[in-house]
Amino acid sequence: KAGVTQTPRYLIKTRGQQVTLSCSPISGHRSVSWYQQTPGQGLQFLFEYFSETQRNKGNFPGRFSGRQFSNSRSEMNVSTLELGDSALYLCASSPRSGGTQETQYFGPGTRLLVL
Amino acid sequence: GESVGLHLPTLSVQEGDNSIINCAYSNSASDYFIWYKQESGKGPQFIIDIRSNMDKRQGQRVTVLLNKTVKHLSLQIAATQPGDSAVYFCAENAGGTSYGKLTFGQGTILTVHP
Numbered sequence: 501k502a503g504v505t506q507t508p509r510y511l512i513k514t515r516g517q518q519v520t521l522s523c524s525p526i527s528g529h530r531s532v533s534w535y536q537q538t539p540g541q542g543l544q545f546l547f548e549y550f551s552e553t554q555r556n557k558g559n560f561p562g563r564f565s566g567r568q569f570s571n572s573r574s575e576m577n578v579s580t581l582e583l584g585d586s587a588l589y590l591c592a593s594s595p596r597s598g599g600t601q602e603t604q605y606f607g608p609g610t611r612l613l614v615l
Numbered sequence: 616g617e618s619v620g621l622h623l624p625t626l627s628v629q630e631g632d633n634s635i636i637n638c639a640y641s642n643s644a645s646d647y648f649i650w651y652k653q654e655s656g657k658g659p660q661f662i663i664d665i666r667s668n669m670d671k672r673q674g675q676r677v678t679v680l681l682n683k684t685v686k687h688l689s690l691q692i693a694a695t696q697p698g699d700s701a702v703y704f705c706a707e708n709a710g711g712t713s714y715g716k717l718t719f720g721q722g723t724i725l726t727v728h729p
Contacts, residue, residue, distance in 0.1 A: 504658075533715045542722065543659075543704065548715025556716045590658050594715070601647040601708040604717060606658035 501527055504593050504607035512613045518579040521610045525572050525593030531555075532574040533604060534566060537588040546589075549574050550596050578612075586614045623702065625724045634692040636723045638705030643686065645707035649717065650679060650690045654701045662690070662703075692725075700727045 505524045513519050525532050533556075534546040545558040549568035566576040572593075578585055588611050592604035628634050640648070646667040651659035665672045665679045665688075672679050678691040688705050702724050706717040 531715055533717070535717075535719075543706075543717075543719035545716045545718065550715070555714065556712070558716065592717075596715075601710050601714055603649060603661055603664055604715075605661060606651070608656075608658045 504591055504605055506589075506591050506607040506610050508610060509608065510611045510613075512615060513581050514615050515581055515583060517581050518577060519581060519612060520575055520577045521589055521591075521612075523574045523576075523591030523593075523607060525574070525591075526605055529593035529595050529605075530572050531594045531596035531602075532568055532572065533592045533594075534574070534576050535590040535592065536560070537590055537609070538586075543590070546576065581614045583614050585612065587612060623722050623724050625726065627726045627728065628695050630695065630697060630727055630729050632695055634690075634695045634699070634725060634727075636690045636692075636703050636725065638688040638690075638720045638723075640686050640688060640705065640707045640718075640720070642707060642709050642718065643683075644709040645718075646710050647708040648679070648681060648688055649706045649708075650677075650688075651704045651706060652699075652701045653704065653722075659704060695725075695727050697727045697729050700725055 531550045533548040548556040552568045563579045568574045588609040590609045592606045594602040594604045649664040650662040653659045663674045676693045680689045702722045704722045705720040
């Protein structure tokens with residue numbers, strides 16, 4: 501099976517702009533979670549989507565949003581970019597086939613640089 | 616103000632040695648734990664997981680130990696190889712309404728010298 505794919509891999513934006521990142525989960529996986537990774541804060545949970553609904557959300561401002569499509573692909577959007585949004589954005593997928601937590605498999609990430 | 620970067624613990628070993636990486640987790644309600652390996656420029660790669668009803672689980676060259684009493688997790692790597700050099704993260708999940716949310720430790724940098 502192909503792994504989790506994320507596009508684009510690298511992105512440069514300026515303050516005030518907005519950005520959309522895309523994630524395609526492993527085939528058959530129905531849950532997609534997003535994380536932000538920075539040297540200062542480490543890996544932090546943004547949100548999780550399942551069946552096109554956000555099921556869980558981390559402590560990030562409303563500028564960070566996402567959605568999931570019927571084929572389980574997901575996008576996240578960051579509006580009004582700030583310098584501090586520069587980070588590696590990681591997407592992870594899991595089967596979500598039962599009630600207990602399952603392993604999350606990560607994509608390679610999108611490296612966002614805000615100037 | 617300027618944020619201070621995380622100061623990651625480091626572990627330096629010789630090729631062929633056994634490595635032990637430790638992790639203290641915070642949530643006593645966590646019932647699922649995962650170890651990930653992250654190489655430079657890549658996303659975290661799954662190594663091994665363990666549920667709270669177990670205290671030990673073995674994989675290929677790796678063993679995870681869980682001590683719920685002191686909220687401690689460790690990853691043992693046997694016969695460490697240069698290709699094992701990476702940052703290792705432990706992650707925890709509390710299940711239930713926290714489904715899909717992994718809380719990560721700060722990470723440990725493992726360097727294996729040939």
